[in-house]
Amino acid sequence: MDFGRLTEALASKSYDKIADICDDLMLQAAAEGIAYKDEWPYAIHFLGYFYVDDINSARFLWKAIPSTIKENRPELVAVWKIGQKLWTRDHRGVYEAIHELDWCQEVQGLLAAFSDLYRRRMFQLLVSAYSTISVHDTAQFLGMNEEEAKVYVTQQGWIVDLASQMFTVKKQEVVSEQKLDSSKLQRLTEYVFHLEH
Structure with missing residues (x-):
């Protein structure tokens, strides 16, 4: 599976495009009958959804992931914990979940950008409310x-x-x-x- 577009988006910090790129690649793989689930960058896909504030799509993705993959990827489980905190609006818990794991290099930039964006969203919420x-x-x-x-x-x-x-x-x-x-x-x-x- 060619993740070139995804790699470019991450390198250029076009984080708002990550979810769409992952969705497109997933559809392409399914249409071509490519078995992608074992090598799929789930953590990045989830963070792409979180970045554009699409928790519902993240929930559907979580349900579609085979349990064997969930059991063997601690980073995936840690990312999903962030999603659970977002879903329940446990704001403090979101930050705690972000800092709970020593994240791999390819996730760190996107996660830091999401954390900063989430803090700005919360600040704007406070200002308006x-x-x-x-x-x-x-x-x-x-x-x-x-x-x-x-x-x-x-x-x-x-x-x-x-x-x-x-x-x-x-x-x-x-x-x-x-x-x-x-x-x-x-x-x-x-x-x-x-x-x-």
Whole structure:
């Protein structure tokens, strides 16, 4: 099986394309009758799904993997543990599962990128959902200890009240672009023309 496209995507850090590439390769292998299950890069395939936030597809992939493969690949089981934590929204558990194993070289870059992306998603969730939140809860969502969380969010403009151990969330400014409707521009032009003549 030729994993050239997958190798290129990993090398170029095009992590958002990994799941689609793996799906395409899997379909191609099935159409050509190629037995691929023993050599399939399941951990990368799962992380590709996690990266694009497609937990349902990851669950279906898990069900399709033969139990003999699951039993013989500890890294696969460890990646699936991340998926289980994502599914149950155990945010702290996601970070713990990420750091639970000494990952192979080919998975490390994708896993680090996913971890960073997941932290940014959680931060955006906090910004959109809370006006105030405890230091403890923030640390849980971001997978940090409380001191790291204080540094991280205060760099984003949040204010910490040390007495109550609460953050005041700084809402992101919404930048809205005014779109100029061509019909409005036409009416404005006609109006100005009418005033001048």
